[in-house]
Amino acid sequence: MHKYLPHTREDIEEMLKITGAKTLDDLFSSIPKNLKMNKPYAIPNQLSDDELTRHMQGLANQNRELIIFRGAGAYDHYTPSVVKSLISRQEFLTSYTPYQPEVAQGTLQYIFEYQSMVCELTGMDVSNASMYDGSTATAEAMFMAYAQTGKSNILVSETVNPRTIDVIKTYAHYRNIKVTIVPMKDGMTDLTSVSKNVEDTMGLIVQSPNYFGVIEDLDGFADIIHQAGGLLIINSEGQALSLIKTPGEYGADIACGDLQSLGLPLSFGGAYLGYLATKMTYVRKMPGRICGVTTDVDGKRAFVLTLQAREQHIRRAKANSNICSNQSLMALAVTIYLSTMGKEGLVKVANESMKGAHYLYHRLLETKKFESVYPQPFFKEFVLKAKFDVAAFEDQCLDQGILGPLLIGDNQLLFAVTEKRTLEEMEQLVELVVSCK
């Protein structure tokens, strides 16, 4: 019949007898006749495994693998072989949400390790088991602030990734939350504007390093927001957290963001994962699964989903979030990546990205083809304003197999450099720029 359908004709006959049905179609007697399909699906022919492999290889070849100088939320970092190898183990890959903890200690344990690592990175008290991506994690952080404060206005800094802002706006609109964008000053969130608008809001969402690569100095933000009764939500991508002052150190109430930069392939934008971490005070407003430690009847240490009274399957219409499935396997990948890089390696790889970005930044300025846009310290992304016609620049880069910077308007280009970019590749880009008119 088919390799994924094991029954022989005899099996089907014997089984039908037990059910009392004469034919397979009899089993569907509850479906009214006029609703039954009367012709086969108009989908392609079955392909053999060999044909499928060739077909997919052909499709893969129609996508270009490039030397990447673009980030804006997705970063071309190196993934150690152990990550892919270990997350492919079927015990991790093919199981589901750990509803039966006695046979899901593997999943529960790595979730616990993942939560521990997220708390280390962010300086927060408690993390959930993962979110879909950085943008939806941020929208969920907004829902937490909404539930906590009861206020229906939120401030979002203009320096947040515009794609994240779009998602925040989508989520906000349908829940009748009003989003106010706080203007920036010199590429950073303007604290004066925050102070002016903070009254009667649920708080502020700010990103660091922000969309322009700038590391925001968030000293003093928490005080001003807390005095007005709101929550401070800081969005950071994972790798940056190894170097920059943590959300916890800034007194943030919620930390969120994307962790793709910690061991996940670019994969055309997914599957990635978001993280969400908070103070213990707000744990009951937190969406998603949380894993905790307990003991079994013999006193053995064991892991279990906990504080489930927050979740949709218990609270239903009263739940603060509808999260059910998350990105568990991606959380495992990040956990393995962070174990492999470890305390020192993670800092090293982040430093390598940062120094590469600074090298390229200076080399590009030396060409006199750019001017600097923001004077602030940056991490692995930066913005330069081109003095040449950028319209043709992308294609010129592509001709050389390079994915150049992202045009973000007004001749401004957003560059990203990771530890994977070699000196030769950076010099190749510099040379290309020199030839631009």
Added chain:
Amino acid sequence: MKYYNKLIFEMSKSGRIGYNLQSKDIPEVSLPKHLQRETKANLPEVSELDVVRHYTNVSQKNFGVENGFYPLGSCTMKYNPKINDELASLSGFANIHPLQPQETLQGLLKIYYELQLMLSEISGLKAYSLNPFAGAHGELAGLMIIKAYHEKNKDFKRNKIIIPDSAHGTNPASASVCGFETIEIKSNPDGTINLEALRSALSDETAGLMLTNPNTAGVFEKDITEISTLVHQAGGLLYYDGANLNALLGKAKPGDMGFDITHINLHKTFSTPHGGGGPGSGPVGVCEKLVDFLPNPIVLKEGQRYVFSEAKNSIGALGLFFGNASVYIRAYVYIMSFGHEHLSDIGPMAVLNANYIKDSLKDVFELPIDGHCLHEFVFDGLKDQSSGVKTLDIAKRLLDYGFHAPTIYFPLIFSQSMMIEPTEVESKETLDEFIHVMRQIVKEAKETPELLKTAPHNTIVRRLDEAKAARHPIVKFKDIV
């Protein structure tokens, strides 16, 4: 196997490393002090072999589909073909940046486009957007579409979503998150919609009705045509929760039943790995009049080129990029490996397997809904309950016998629910073994009920103290040390 109880943090030794990274010969850079974190994140310091052994040992504390039968109702735990994983990780898919120019992405965009079309054909809806990351995310997208549609018609009072009490918890939660009020209506004894209850719930404030069909008890809504007429006459829209679509493959299409919006769980019906709780994927599909509201972006074909396009009245963006691309590739390969020749066999085989188990065991388990079921069915505990053995005990005892337990205590319409979904991939031999063990458990319930009430006995840990975990939350390594 030995009980493995170490955390990766507990293996850490200062100075040990697991990475191999060269430093470029360019100037070092450091951040100004006031922007630096005070101390390094306290991550483990372990060798590469430590990592490999540790996570191999950890994995062995899990039960997966390849270990054995996993009849978790409504989760459609079918085999995840190896070829899907292999082809999804080709470097021409894995190393592609989401913000590359479209002419460098034609292979991926073609997959998106064709998968959109295939899902349309399979479900009978006009168009799909693949973006939602999971089933619940697809529900949210669908509800946003409902809201956007009524807002577009300036029909602002439609703020109520009707949901039967047999629905998954995500349905009412999604409705609330989308800013709707939920009206829960009581189901018929078989979990189907009670038409009287529906009629009295419908009004000019009705935004829509969310329905899972077949429902969570594995029963097809025989009155679906009338339900559809009633909802539409009241000015509402009809939402199809695709969690149970597997049953209908080859037999019926939600679009033909009058559904306006669907989401499809690719990780259920189309066999993408559940990954211990994700990544899932919940593409959202709509009928013709709602196409302009789909979440952005969708992929269109213009001449021989595939392009991203934005819907005119789109509900907006739902993620940073374009959903879980690596999941779509697997689902696409899965559908192509069946083709029109065999995709239609899935529903009948899944339904046969469910009925076979049900009819082989209904003399000893309480079957609240008689007659043919579709892809799953519910037992309401043991027929003979004199021993005091509960559904929980049966589930735990199954673990001892090397099976995963069914979904238990759901749907909420029965007190001892045990929801069994075998899927089409299981052979008669596997089902017979399961039936045999279930009968053995019935026997044990009578003869040695304590054995069940204290099960499991053969797993690496036994029953857990869940109350303790909630009373004193220990949610990170730092809380232990």
